[in-house]
Amino acid sequence: MKNITQQQSRVLDCIQNHINKTGFPPTRADICNDLGFKSPNAAETHLRALEKKGYITIESGRSRGISIVHKSNQEPINHEFPVIGLVAAGSATLASENIEKKIPCAQNLFSDNFDYFLRVRGLSMIEAGIMEDDLVAIKKTQDIKNGDIVVARIDDEVTLKYFKKENSNKVVLKPANKDYSDIVVESSDADLFIEGKSVGLIREN
Amino acid sequence: MKNITQQQSRVLDCIQNHINKTGFPPTRADICNDLGFKSPNAAETHLRALEKKGYITIESGRSRGISIVHKSNQEPINHEFPVIGLVAAGSATLASENIEKKIPCAQNLFSDNFDYFLRVRGLSMIEAGIMEDDLVAIKKTQDIKNGDIVVARIDDEVTLKYFKKENSNKVVLKPANKDYSDIVVESSDADLFIEGKSVGLIREN
DNA sequence: ATAATTACTGAATAAATATACAGTATAATG
DNA sequence: CATTATACTGTATATTTATTCAGTAATTAT
Numbered sequence: 001m002k003n004i005t006q007q008q009s010r011v012l013d014c015i016q017n018h019i020n021k022t023g024f025p026p027t028r029a030d031i032c033n034d035l036g037f038k039s040p041n042a043a044e045t046h047l048r049a050l051e052k053k054g055y056i057t058i059e060s061g062r063s064r065g066i067s068i069v070h071k072s073n074q075e076p077i078n079h080e081f082p083v084i085g086l087v088a089a090g091s092a093t094l095a096s097e098n099i100e101k102k103i104p105c106a107q108n109l110f111s112d113n114f115d116y117f118l119r120v121r122g123l124s125m126i127e128a129g130i131m132e133d134d135l136v137a138i139k140k141t142q143d144i145k146n147g148d149i150v151v152a153r154i155d156d157e158v159t160l161k162y163f164k165k166e167n168s169n170k171v172v173l174k175p176a177n178k179d180y181s182d183i184v185v186e187s188s189d190a191d192l193f194i195e196g197k198s199v200g201l202i203r204e205n
Numbered sequence: 206m207k208n209i210t211q212q213q214s215r216v217l218d219c220i221q222n223h224i225n226k227t228g229f230p231p232t233r234a235d236i237c238n239d240l241g242f243k244s245p246n247a248a249e250t251h252l253r254a255l256e257k258k259g260y261i262t263i264e265s266g267r268s269r270g271i272s273i274v275h276k277s278n279q280e281p282i283n284h285e286f287p288v289i290g291l292v293a294a295g296s297a298t299l300a301s302e303n304i305e306k307k308i309p310c311a312q313n314l315f316s317d318n319f320d321y322f323l324r325v326r327g328l329s330m331i332e333a334g335i336m337e338d339d340l341v342a343i344k345k346t347q348d349i350k351n352g353d354i355v356v357a358r359i360d361d362e363v364t365l366k367y368f369k370k371e372n373s374n375k376v377v378l379k380p381a382n383k384d385y386s387d388i389v390v391e392s393s394d395a396d397l398f399i400e401g402k403s404v405g406l407i408r409e410n
Numbered sequence: 411a412t413a414a415t416t417a418c419t420g421a422a423t424a425a426a427t428a429t430a431c432a433g434t435a436t437a438a439t440g
Numbered sequence: 441c442a443t444t445a446t447a448c449t450g451t452a453t454a455t456t457t458a459t460t461c462a463g464t465a466a467t468t469a470t
Contacts, residue, residue: 019228022264022270022272023224023230023271023272023273024229024230024269024270024271024272025228025229027268059227063232063268063269064229064268064269065227065229066228066229067227067228067229068228103314104311104314105310105311105314106308106309106310109308109309109310109407110407110409110410111409111410112410126334129331129334129335129336129339129408130334131333131334134334149410198410199409199410200407200408200409200410201406201407201408201410202314202405202406202407202408203334203405203406203407204315204316204404204405205315205316205317205354205403205404205405205406
């Protein structure tokens with residue numbers, strides 16, 4: 001997580017205090033009042049900086065649409081697991097700009113420990129009961145067996161598929177949807193990297 | 206604390222859910238959107254009623270200036286939720302003999318609060334992405350809309366199905382599996398009780 | 411050195427939002 | 441039986457609020 005300046009930290013605190021006190025986030029004007037700024041743009045620019053650095057999210061156009069992503073001061077109750085979108089071509093990394101939000105839960109929620117949630121896009125695994133927008137719990141590991149559901153990266157494209165190793169230099173990534181076709185990767189061909197495997201799933205209705 | 210009506214309760218839930226989901230309270234328009242009202246005054250009058258009864262406070266003139274005074278259930282951030290098998294004919298009750306195990310997680314893991322997990326048996330909801338052995342998070346409520354996935358008890362048999370009210374005395378429980386047929390319940394017929402509805406899902410691989 | 415970041419003031423404006431007012435209708439209450 | 445509460449639609453409007461633009465100035469990175 002990127003460093004923030006002292007003033008940005010004051011603004012972040014101000015937001016948290018306002019929520020603690022009133023139950024809802026401050027407006028730009030509220031921040032100015034609390035911290036003594038005379039222009040709403042002073043608050044605005046600090047908010048944009050905090051957003052850029054991943055500390056808050058701002059819902060465009062909505063009043064008080066600020067939420068704090070990362071609670072800097074106190075330790076999370078259990079542990080907060082990041083939710084990463086499967087959208088961005090090129091990376092399912094844990095870089096802050098890819099983190100949609102965080103979910104507090106026990107690391108042993110599933111039988112196997114996990115590292116992050118992946119937000120599912122598309123219907124390629126629908127016959128495995130994995131629907132669009134589901135959150136798949138991913139464990140970062142290279143310990144993959146045939147039949148595992150894996151997060152695979154091929155040439156900077158990330159997908160969720162069944163894993164099947166046909167022989168020493170041929171891997172097949174199988175979708176669970178008869179309308180989709182297998183992805184066959186010959187070891188020479190393209191570079192395939194297995195980010196991890198699915199150990200569970202959460203669906204928010 | 207004074208009694209609130211069913212509609213007022215829905216509004217109160219809506220406020221809490223909005224805070225859980227976004228971090229800030231809803232506007233009148235947000236409430237209308239969520240609950241299907243067409244006039245902002247519908248939300249306004251409900252809010253005034255809830256304020257009068259002491260459930261919320263409204264800061265005059267401030268956008269989203271709603272705070273929930275009385276947190277009906279004191280929000281055990283970390284709580285253990287029972288897992289109940291759908292096997293036993295006759296009861297999806299919370300009686301200890303039905304509890305398979307307990308899962309520690311935040312009550313607001315899903316956008317809507319929930320009361321227990323139900324272990325799914327059979328394939329009747331497979332096209333909704335609900336597989337055998339999945340844990341469906343159930344909120345005990347009577348606030349059911351068409352299309353909700355409900356836990357229904359008919360003559361001591363408990364099932365998970367889509368809910369559809371055809372008219373005042375005909376309810377259809379629809380499976381999400383073309384090999385299964387609808388269950389039609391005429392109000393005179395059998396006694397149907399809706400235990401609650403699905404608000405989320407967990408799958409342990 | 412020169413661009414970028416930080417840290418503001420001050421003004422303007424479009425959009426979001428709370429809120430009042432005028433109705434309609436039904437159920438509950440005393 | 442009158443009154444109050446509930447449960448809305450629909451319209452209007454003043455106010456709040458987010459957000460952009462034009463500046464100034466100091467600090468920090470490249």
